Amino acid sequence: MSFRPIIYTILCFSVFFSCKKDKDMSDDNTAFFGGEIINPSSKYIVLYKSSTIIDTVYLDKKNRFKYSFNNFEPGLFSFYDGKESQSLLVQPGDSIMVRVNTMEFDESLVFSGIGAKENNYLMDLFLETEKQEQEVLEISQLEPKVFDKKLCDIRRNKLDKLKTFSIKYNTSELFNTFAKANIDYNYFYSKEAYPFINYGKNESDIFKTLPDNFFDFRKEINYNNSTLKDYRPYVSFLRFHFNNIALQEHFKHSEDDTYNNQSLDYNLDKLTLIDAKINDTFIKNRLLYYNMIKFINVSKSVDDYDTLLASFEKKSTNKEQKFNATSLVNSYKLLKPGHVIPDLMVLDNNEQVQHLRAIIKKPTLIYFWDVTDRYHLKVCHERAKDLEKKYPEFDFLAISINRISGKEQTEVLKRNHLGFTNEYHFEDAPKAIEQLSIRPINKVFIVDKDAKIINPKANMFDITIESEMLSLINK
Structure with a gap:
């Protein structure tokens, strides 16, 4: 994701709270989280910690929400808006507001209120690291010792800024743990990646060319x-x-x-x-x-x-x-190649039930989409349209994995300015997801005219898919 400056200013909504007490003076184990979602992907947000859902919080008519934490364990929580998720650090006494535009999620997201400085700092660290990816890639072309020195300088500069920030705002030990880990483990990651960026032909020899102390950071x-x-x-x-x-x-x-x-x-x-x-x-x-x-x-x-x-x-x-x-x-x-694809039941936009095998008449590429993943929804249809022009010998079937009606499916496609040809949804979506192992969502099936599987794990965006299609056409 390219870096763009934050374009939305911090807003505090008095309708939700009035923050005058410093969190260090608070003895109770409570916190507040609220905010506004611009261009929301759904009518609610989901709060979770680790893999456990904490609660579902609905937006009001102004796309705002509020939530109170009571008797909770401080740490990283996340909220999911139906499209993307974002983590935030919540500690006792915090009263955090967030404002985000889903069209530019990371770049527009800002926190305000008690606990905001720490969360904005963590967000800025994330964006700074993202911005520095090209710089790290460039210095990865240098000799190991030169690369290591420049990468160490980047790390040291971030640690110095963190120390200054921590002293100025008397930050908590928990915040310091996350901020330092962000700096350290991104540095470690770049060190691990260096051999494969700088070289790339014979990996066995790569490790032999590195200085003996190159991986000393692993002790940390x-x-x-x-x-x-x-x-x-x-x-x-x-x-x-x-x-x-x-x-x-x-x-x-x-x-x-x-x-x-x-x-x-x-x-x-x-x-x-x-x-x-x-x-x-x-x-x-x-x-x-x-x-x-x-x-x-x-x-x-x-x-x-x-x-x-x-x-x-x-x-x-x-x-x-x-x-x-x-x-x-x-x-x-x-789903082994050579097996006939499972004969699941699918419905078209008019709710007509058909056997999946019955609608396969010639070499076919079957791809899937999820209404909650709008980016993939668009790019997979665009890619399929491009391939269809180049390979008219193929049919292209798009199947939604959601439990939706034909009418709902049509509305989704229309809303995203997509066509309606060869669009289906499963009669029993959970069963289909399991039998076809449709995870990740970008998985594609290539089958022949008899519905026999050629490749159950193709990728529309991989350069090899066209050679696989040509091979099947020329059989």
Whole structure:
């Protein structure tokens, strides 16, 4: 997302609250959160912490909302407007207002009230890091020692600003933890990414060219920081970090010299390292599950699924995640290339029920959309339209995964200025999502004229999809 200056000024709504008492003087465990959503994606926002929904808060006629926290555990909470989510730090005595325009979510979001300075600081850190991505990419072309010095300068400058801010406003220990973690783990992430940005052909040799102390920062990693378990910089870093250390471990006992994220042995190494280094149950289970699902979603070797699943089940203690992973493996076994696609029932815009297989008459690309993801809704239809012009030998079927009527579907498409040809929705959406493993939403099926699966994991935005289509046309 490109950086743009914040264009909306801070507004305080007296109708909601009057803030005169400093939070440090407050003895009770309460806090307030309210605000205004401009161009709302839904009529409510959802508040949650970690994976647990706290409450659903409805907007009033002016698209404003208010919510009181009582007897709560301070920390990071998030609110979801139906399109995007945003985290905020809530501590006892806070009285935080937010104003955001969903058309420019991150760039327009501002906080005001007690607790706002800390949240605006965290938001500014996020935007600053986003703005510096190009700068970090450029210095990643330099020699390791020069790169390291420049990256350290960026980190040191941020830490100095944080120290000044912390002293000036006497910030809490909890805020300092999150702010410092943002700086540190983004720095760690850039260090992990450097070898693959700077080089890129033979990954095995990449690690050998680095100075011996290049990864010394890994000594600072806290693998079990429960306070940061939902914090994006920390979570993103751990995911990338385990990719790297698993690859380094994999090269020690394999003949591979290039990175292959579909390698079974490499993914087994990754699960083993996660299990060995992480003690925190929540962090460990989530990382194990993330990598298990990631492998299933990218690997075309169905025969490898059971082996990795067995390793995952031995290490994870989360019953729900084990069940979901097993269900996904079983679903993909039925979606193996060469199998006929499940004959689910679909409805067109006129509510006419049809068999999915019956509407497949020639090579077909089946893609899906979700009414809550307006960006993907638009880009997938635009991409399909482009491919349809280039490959008239193909049919293109768009299927909504939502529980909506034909009328509602038509209204969504009309509202987004999209056509209505070959548009369907499932008769039983939850069943279809499970049987077709429609996660992530950008997953695409390529099937032949007999509804036999050619690829159950195609990606419309991947350059390889056109070669797959041409191959099927020329069969």
